Amino acid sequence: MQHFASDNYAGICPEALAALQAANAGHAPAYGEDEWTQRVSDRLRALFETDCDVYFVFNGTAANSLALASLCQSYQSVICHEIAHVDTDECGAPEFFSNGAKLLPARGANGKLTVDAVTELITRRNDIHYPRPRVLTLTQATEVGTVYRPDEIAALAELAHRYGLHVHMDGARFANATASLGLAPAEFTWRAGVDVLCFGGTKMGLPVGEAVVFFDRKLSEDFAWRCKQAGQLASKMRFLSAPWLGMLEDGAWLRHAAHANAMAQRLAAGLHGISGIRLLFEVQANGVFCSLPEPVMSGLRERGWRFYTFIGTDGARFMCGWDTLPESVDALLADIRTLAR
Numbered sequence: 614m615q616h617f618a619s620d621n622y623a624g625i626c627p628e629a630l631a632a633l634q635a636a637n638a639g640h641a642p643a644y645g646e647d648e649w650t651q652r653v654s655d656r657l658r659a660l661f662e663t664d665c666d667v668y669f670v671f672n673g674t675a676a677n678s679l680a681l682a683s684l685c686q687s688y689q690s691v692i693c694h695e696i697a698h699v700d701t702d703e704c705g706a707p708e709f710f711s712n713g714a715k716l717l718p719a720r721g722a723n724g725k726l727t728v729d730a731v732t733e734l735i736t737r738r739n740d741i742h743y744p745r746p747r748v749l750t751l752t753q754a755t756e757v758g759t760v761y762r763p764d765e766i767a768a769l770a771e772l773a774h775r776y777g778l779h780v781h782m783d784g785a786r787f788a789n790a791t792a793s794l795g796l797a798p799a800e801f802t803w804r805a806g807v808d809v810l811c812f813g814g815t816k817m818g819l820p821v822g823e824a825v826v827f828f829d830r831k832l833s834e835d836f837a838w839r840c841k842q843a844g845q846l847a848s849k850m851r852f853l854s855a856p857w858l859g860m861l862e863d864g865a866w867l868r869h870a871a872h873a874n875a876m877a878q879r880l881a882a883g884l885h886g887i888s889g890i891r892l893l894f895e896v897q898a899n900g901v902f903c904s905l906p907e908p909v910m911s912g913l914r915e916r917g918w919r920f921y922t923f924i925g926t927d928g929a930r931f932m933c934g935w936d937t938l939p940e941s942v943d944a945l946l947a948d949i950r951t952l953a954r
């Protein structure tokens with residue numbers, strides 16, 4: 614049975630597994646000195662069309678928290694959306710790893726930050742008692758399955774830079790956003806003003822691991838030591854980095870993300886017209902958020918379906934992954950239709 618709780622329920626996609634197997638060839642230097650780490654770092658520099666610094670860590674929480682900690686001091690603050698993962702689902706890791714930087718949440722429709730809301734937080738106060746904003750973080754695709762357009766990112770980044778803030782992008786589902794936009798990754802990252810990207814590997818089909826991509830290389834000077842101290846420097850780094858080669862070399866990363874997005878569209882289309890059910894956000898990536906009557910939710914759980922209800926503001930979240938089968942979507946829809954009668 615396939616679930617819709619999270620895209621991290623899926624296994625390893627074949628391209629990543631094959632690349633992992635291929636890297637299991639005898640001895641190799643440790644701690645990132647191996648050829649696979651070098652090759653995939655170069656491949657990411659080619660993908661983003663710029664000379665960026667690349668690091669690999671074990672998960673998205675570490676990627677986000679260590680990246681944010683490298684962008685601000687403990688007495689400063691990070692502006693995020695009020696449903697941002699860094700604020701709602703990382704158990705205080707950004708605050709911990711930054712030694713106390715404060716997260717300042719901002720409201721915004723559709724899970725997105727707005728220039729007005731961010732301006733208000735930046736200009737609200739400038740007295741000694743207020744933790745001066747130093748970072749703006751946005752999530753692409755967002756926690757509720759929407760996607761920022763390049764112009765939206767550029768407007769937020771221009772505002773941030775004008776006030777001396779760095780711009781971080783939580784890209785746990787960056788592949789899904791790229792497939793949704795159909796643009797070159799550079800267009801809605803560094804060319805739009807993003808300084809650091811946490812590029813999610815786990816949810817796109819890798820066994821484990823995320824890439825932290827510093828477009829502003831001045832900001833990554835001590836990042837390797839920060840990773841080491843946090844227990845995020847893999848000794849057998851090749852097994853974190855090599856699967857990326859399988860994903861990037863023939864565009865598998867985008868194929869799989871586009872498939873996950875298509876399954877979300879299939880699910881959303883099937884929900885239309887079912888009484889008592891309403892989509893809560895436009896489906897722009899691989900997540901479907903909808904209001905479900907309680908008897909339908911409990912009935913689905915009794916039938917074995919697993920899904921989250923704690924993401925975003927309310928309703929149920931159904932996440933599609935690289936391996937989600939159309940038959941699984943149709944089976945879920947059939948149960949929802951039966952229970953909604």
Ligand SMILES: Cc1ncc(COP(=O)(O)O)c(C=O)c1O
Nearest residue numbers: 672673674675698752756783785
């Ligand atoms: C938007 C977002 N950012 C970051 C993360 C953190 O990833 P991890 O669970 O690997 O720590 C997640 C988790 O899936 C996520 O959904």
Ligand SMILES: C[C@H](O)[C@H](N)C(=O)O
Nearest residue numbers: 618619620621698702
């Ligand atoms: C919420 C949980 O932490 C995970 N980021 C997910 O989206 O499934």
